[in-house]
Amino acid sequence: MIAVTDGPRFAATTFVEIDFEDLTPAGRPAELIEVAAPALRPLEGRLVETGRFEDLMRPPADAPVTARDVQLKGITQRMLTSAAPAAEVMAQLNAP
Secondary structure (H helix, E strand, O other): OOOHHHOHHHHOOOEEOOEEEEEOOOOOOOEEEEEEEEEEEEEOOEEEEEEEEEEEOEOOOOOOOOHHHHHHHOOOHHHHHOOOEHHHHHHHHHOO
């Protein structure tokens, strides 16, 4: 029997992994502050990165970056000040 990973359709497939970082203000939903989306293709038995989208997102003013956020994520308030809002960044990610 042939494994799924040995088929030509698998070899021709691009996989996209989407990873988010967020802030978690007390008493409300998380606010996205970063997205990374590498595109991966099978090559010689492993997945190889063939492209990447990555950007920071400015959170609302009432969702501050805490010292714990900086410690865990390495992203500071200063880094986010000039970033676009999440809706704009996600629209760019979704664009063809």
